[in-house]
Amino acid sequence: MTISQTAPAPAAAPLAAAPPRWRRLTRKPTFLVGAAILLFWVVCAIAGSSIAPDSPLAQSLLATNAAPSAAHWFGTDQLGRDVLSRVLVGSRDILIITPLATVLGTVCGTALGLAMGYFGGVLDAVASRLVEAVLALPSVMVAFLFIVALGPSELTLIIVIGFIFTPLIARTVRAAVLAERHLDYLPAARLLGAGAWSVMVMEILPNVLPAVLVEFSVRLGYAIFTVATLSFLGFGIQPPTPDWGSDIAANYGVLAAGYWWETLFPALAIASLIIAINLITDSLEQVTGS
Amino acid sequence: MSETTATADGPPEAPAGTAALEISGLSITYRTGGVDRPAVQDVSLRITPGEAYGLVGESGSGKSTVALAVVRYLPRNGRVSAGSITVAGQDVLGLSRGRLRELRARSISMVYQEPTRALNPSLRVGAQVAEVFALGGMDARERQDATAQMLGKVRIADPAAVMRRYPHELSGGMAQRVVIAMALAASPELLILDEPTTALDATVEAEVLDLIASLRAEFGTSVLFISHNLAVIAKVCDRVGVLYAGSMIEEGAAGTVFRKPAHPYTVGLLRSVPRRGQRKDHGPLPVIPGFLPRPDEVGAGCVFASRCPLVVEQCRTSAPPPFEVEPGRVSRCYRWAEAENEMEEGTDAADTVSDAAVPDGLLTPSAEPLVNPPGAVSAVPPPVIALRHVSKTFHGGVQALSDVSLEVIAGQTLGIVGESGSGKTTLARVLLGLIPPDPGSEVALDGVALAPSAQRRPLAQLRALQIVFQNADSALNRRHSVRWLLSQPLARLAGLSGAALRARLNELVAEVRLEQRHLPLRPAQLSGGLKQRVAIARAFGGGPEVVVCDEPTSALDVSVQAAILNLLADLQRRERVTYLFISHDLGVVRYLSDRIVVLYLGRVMEDGPAEAVFDGPHHPYTEALLSAVPQLDGVVADRIRLDGEIPSAASPPDGCVFHTRCPRRLASGICETTPPPVLDADDGHSIRCHIPPAELRSLQGGTL
Numbered sequence: 001m002t003i004s005q006t007a008p009a010p011a012a013a014p015l016a017a018a019p020p021r022w023r024r025l026t027r028k029p030t031f032l033v034g035a036a037i038l039l040f041w042v043v044c045a046i047a048g049s050s051i052a053p054d055s056p057l058a059q060s061l062l063a064t065n066a067a068p069s070a071a072h073w074f075g076t077d078q079l080g081r082d083v084l085s086r087v088l089v090g091s092r093d094i095l096i097i098t099p100l101a102t103v104l105g106t107v108c109g110t111a112l113g114l115a116m117g118y119f120g121g122v123l124d125a126v127a128s129r130l131v132e133a134v135l136a137l138p139s140v141m142v143a144f145l146f147i148v149a150l151g152p153s154e155l156t157l158i159i160v161i162g163f164i165f166t167p168l169i170a171r172t173v174r175a176a177v178l179a180e181r182h183l184d185y186l187p188a189a190r191l192l193g194a195g196a197w198s199v200m201v202m203e204i205l206p207n208v209l210p211a212v213l214v215e216f217s218v219r220l221g222y223a224i225f226t227v228a229t230l231s232f233l234g235f236g237i238q239p240p241t242p243d244w245g246s247d248i249a250a251n252y253g254v255l256a257a258g259y260w261w262e263t264l265f266p267a268l269a270i271a272s273l274i275i276a277i278n279l280i281t282d283s284l285e286q287v288t289g290s
Numbered sequence: 291m292s293e294t295t296a297t298a299d300g301p302p303e304a305p306a307g308t309a310a311l312e313i314s315g316l317s318i319t320y321r322t323g324g325v326d327r328p329a330v331q332d333v334s335l336r337i338t339p340g341e342a343y344g345l346v347g348e349s350g351s352g353k354s355t356v357a358l359a360v361v362r363y364l365p366r367n368g369r370v371s372a373g374s375i376t377v378a379g380q381d382v383l384g385l386s387r388g389r390l391r392e393l394r395a396r397s398i399s400m401v402y403q404e405p406t407r408a409l410n411p412s413l414r415v416g417a418q419v420a421e422v423f424a425l426g427g428m429d430a431r432e433r434q435d436a437t438a439q440m441l442g443k444v445r446i447a448d449p450a451a452v453m454r455r456y457p458h459e460l461s462g463g464m465a466q467r468v469v470i471a472m473a474l475a476a477s478p479e480l481l482i483l484d485e486p487t488t489a490l491d492a493t494v495e496a497e498v499l500d501l502i503a504s505l506r507a508e509f510g511t512s513v514l515f516i517s518h519n520l521a522v523i524a525k526v527c528d529r530v531g532v533l534y535a536g537s538m539i540e541e542g543a544a545g546t547v548f549r550k551p552a553h554p555y556t557v558g559l560l561r562s563v564p565r566r567g568q569r570k571d572h573g574p575l576p577v578i579p580g581f582l583p584r585p586d587e588v589g590a591g592c593v594f595a596s597r598c599p600l601v602v603e604q605c606r607t608s609a610p611p612p613f614e615v616e617p618g619r620v621s622r623c624y625r626w627a628e629a630e631n632e633m634e635e636g637t638d639a640a641d642t643v644s645d646a647a648v649p650d651g652l653l654t655p656s657a658e659p660l661v662n663p664p665g666a667v668s669a670v671p672p673p674v675i676a677l678r679h680v681s682k683t684f685h686g687g688v689q690a691l692s693d694v695s696l697e698v699i700a701g702q703t704l705g706i707v708g709e710s711g712s713g714k715t716t717l718a719r720v721l722l723g724l725i726p727p728d729p730g731s732e733v734a735l736d737g738v739a740l741a742p743s744a745q746r747r748p749l750a751q752l753r754a755l756q757i758v759f760q761n762a763d764s765a766l767n768r769r770h771s772v773r774w775l776l777s778q779p780l781a782r783l784a785g786l787s788g789a790a791l792r793a794r795l796n797e798l799v800a801e802v803r804l805e806q807r808h809l810p811l812r813p814a815q816l817s818g819g820l821k822q823r824v825a826i827a828r829a830f831g832g833g834p835e836v837v838v839c840d841e842p843t844s845a846l847d848v849s850v851q852a853a854i855l856n857l858l859a860d861l862q863r864r865e866r867v868t869y870l871f872i873s874h875d876l877g878v879v880r881y882l883s884d885r886i887v888v889l890y891l892g893r894v895m896e897d898g899p900a901e902a903v904f905d906g907p908h909h910p911y912t913e914a915l916l917s918a919v920p921q922l923d924g925v926v927a928d929r930i931r932l933d934g935e936i937p938s939a940a941s942p943p944d945g946c947v948f949h950t951r952c953p954r955r956l957a958s959g960i961c962e963t964t965p966p967p968v969l970d971a972d973d974g975h976s977i978r979c980h981i982p983p984a985e986l987r988s989l990q991g992g993t994l
């Protein structure tokens with residue numbers, strides 16, 4: 001418990017920079033609610049198998065499609081697997097894939113955006129057109145192409161989503177860099193002999209970091225939605241691994257037969273995680289003022 | 291109601307009847323962090339119809355807060371906690387929403403510092419001014435005529451053409467005229483001008499001030515004029531109130547207050563402005579020690595007690611009441627009678643220092659013999675910087691610099707003067723390698739040609755040339771601590787690390803009079819003066835030969851400016867550094883400079899020793915610049931007016947570029963056709979003009 005509690009904090013704390021800001025963040029009720037929900041799912045992802053009442057994979061053909069009861073709080077699915085256990089454990093893969101994919105996209109996008117904004121000129125013109133071209137493609141189509149080419153795996157998902165996010169984040173970072181470019185601290189740094197690399201990393205990056213942080217949390221929400229969508233469509237996390245998106249896909253066919261719990265609970269799980277991230281994002285945006 | 295207050299504390303000279311503005315016992319608080327913090331305390335003033343009242347104070351004194359309260363535009367967390375405000379007989383604080391709107395529409399107009407921000411960028415000038423008349427219920431045709439008439443009244447030459455333009459197509463001075471026209475269009479009882487000329491060039495400022503004075507005579511409007519610039523207030527206002535830390539510490543007729551101040555703060559403020567002819571080798575400028583306290587930090591005593599040279603025990607325990615120095619003249623100082631002597635004594639002291647102490651005496655501070663090479667003061671000092679035929683053309687053919695040649699002698703200060711658009715900043719950036727000059731330009735440091743771009747210059751050359759920017763907020767990376775910022779030049783340029791770096795850092799901090807406790811802070815946590823000290827320290831960290839100072843004090847209050855100028859002069863003495871000092875403030879330039887170059891449209895108009903440039907003969911442009919500066923001592927030379935606007939640098943006028951505005955243009959027409967020669971007025975003093983220097987001198991015999 002204590003381990004998992006400190007786990008999400010260091011990820012955000014160094015980015016949040018000044019301690020007063022961090023404290024203003026923790027005073028916001030929206031942030032606290034969001035953080036609590038996220039924390040809950042992080043705990044599930046780490047310790048899901050030991051918390052879950054049953055094995056998420058254990059089939060019981062004698063108890064298929066059982067309605068929620070004292071034995072199975074969320075009921076069972078078509079194969080008689082405990083829905084609660086599948087929902088709890090189902091957080092694991094999505095919470096591994098999405099942050100890694102978002103980090104990849106943020107790092108690549110920030111680097112690209114810094115270079116575009118700082119160097120400008122031909123590099124910016126060419127890169128901007130490429131970014132627009134990628135953004136013009138429907139992201140699910142791009143994902144399909146990658147997955148078909150590389151085969152569905154967690155690594156593929158991370159790379160695909162990172163690739164899709166890179167131009168989006170690059171565009172935001174570029175705009176933030178342009179706002180810095182007219183400030184005199186940049187010529188001042190050049191006169192101190194700082195090269196392009198150190199001006200970008202040491203001088204500009206700290207100033208655009210709040211925007212990057214907000215962008216990261218926005219994209220994290222999208223990443224969760226994207227992974228769930230791809231899983232639902234069969235291109236994401238593959239059965240029988242418990243996963244919210246693929247569970248919905250597997251069970252929504254029997255929704256008409258009245259077995260609502262098999263679809264509703266994974267759907268609520270996705271919704272709660274996205275809402276939690278959006279709550280955190282909103283608070284971050286307010287605190288960083290971007 | 292107004293009658294009772296008038297008899298209670300109104301100055302005796304004030305005629306009975308309705309005042310245009312009457313503020314009595316006004317206190318304003320701002321709520322921050324859940325606590326009400328006072329910003330203005332017990333301020334009373336009265337402006338009679340047709341009177342111009344000046345409110346002077348440094349930033350943080352509460353002058354703008356007072357102005358905002360008058361129109362009830364205080365920010366959400368601001369609150370009037372006591373007192374009353376009456377405009378033309380109406381109690382502003384008690385007005386209903388509708389009546390307040392009415393009051394803002396008809397009785398009060400405001401003019402702010404940035405004219406371009408006060409105008410809607412997407413509306414043509416004509417439509418914007420006409421809006422005011424529309425509120426007055428005029429129909430479309432009448433509005434057009436009234437607008438044209440109004441623009442004519444603010445001395446806009448071609449109203450019809452200006453009405454069709456958008457605000458971004460106007461120069462700063464023109465835009466401010468339009469704003470003033472809009473303000474006067476409603477024929478308000480009270481016109482509030484909040485630093486209306488601070489963003490303008492001296493020549494334009496002079497024109498706007500003239501305009502305000504003549505419009506006052508024409509319209510009879512009462513004026514509340516807010517400014518940090520004492521000379522501007524002295525020029526425009528009948529009476530003046532001095533605000534300090536939210537309290538009105540002195541009030542009286544403008545002439546008397548500035549000639550014979552009755553409060554030590556006013557004295558300090560007046561003395562910290564470099565006076566006519568005051569130079570760096572006359573000794574440092576007097577400064578007010580300490581910092582402006584926040585109004586809520588002031589205890590029971592006088593607000594100025596912590597910085598006052600006349601402070602006595604009584605000052606710390608009980609706030610002084612307003613003393614009536616003479617009829618209509620009030621000072622909140624127990625020792626007001628002695629304050630004026632302080633002014634005299636101060637002046638004498640400064641003068642005796644300057645007379646007695648030879649500059650060289652100051653040059654050898656006992657503590658630091660430092661790196662003064664014995665051969666430094668040779669007979670003919672070599673130029674450390676030499677610019678030959680430097681031009682810079684930007685995209686679209688805008689020629690920011692045209693064939694500029696100049697030299698800077700080691701250890702001296704070259705002042706660069708000119709209006710905005712004259713190419714001062716471009717010159718600095720070309721020298722530093724931030725902008726490459728046109729091919730054929732030569733920039734040399736110590737006789738060695740410099741690469742056009744800073745990236746191509748070796749470390750030694752980078753170290754030799756540094757800059758202090760105008761705006762420290764922009765020049766200091768807000769994400770880094772002072773320690774990090776100051777370590778940069780030491781690590782990169784001086785090649786220091788570890789203990790040596792820390793030792794030098796501490797020295798550097800002490801040299802610019804910062805303190806150790808400032809090191810972990812970020813720029814936003816420092817005051818304007820401290821930030822500029824950090825910027826200066828950074829420039830000096832690598833041990834530069836030449837430091838370019840680009841308007842380093844123009845964003846600062848006068849008392850802070852004095853301290854920064856002293857610091858710069860002191861550093862120059864000790865480190866024998868050369869300055870290229872860019873400023874639009876001629877008093878400041880004169881204080882620091884050994885030589886002065888006057889730029890107009892990217893061309894050198896005059897170049898000479900500082901004294902010669904100020905004493906004359908002057909180039910007609912220099913003459914106009916000098917006469918535009920409002921003087922505190924009230925000595926008003928015959929103003930040389932410049933007609934028209936500074937021409938576009940993309941299509942400079944033929945012949946002499948200054949002929950379109952020149953008050954001394956020759957009747958022969960030579961100025962319009964032939965570029966003028968550069969003529970020597972004196973040894974090392976040259977003027978680019980068709981009129982020979984001797985003739986210029988006799989023409990200008992009256993001035994200065």
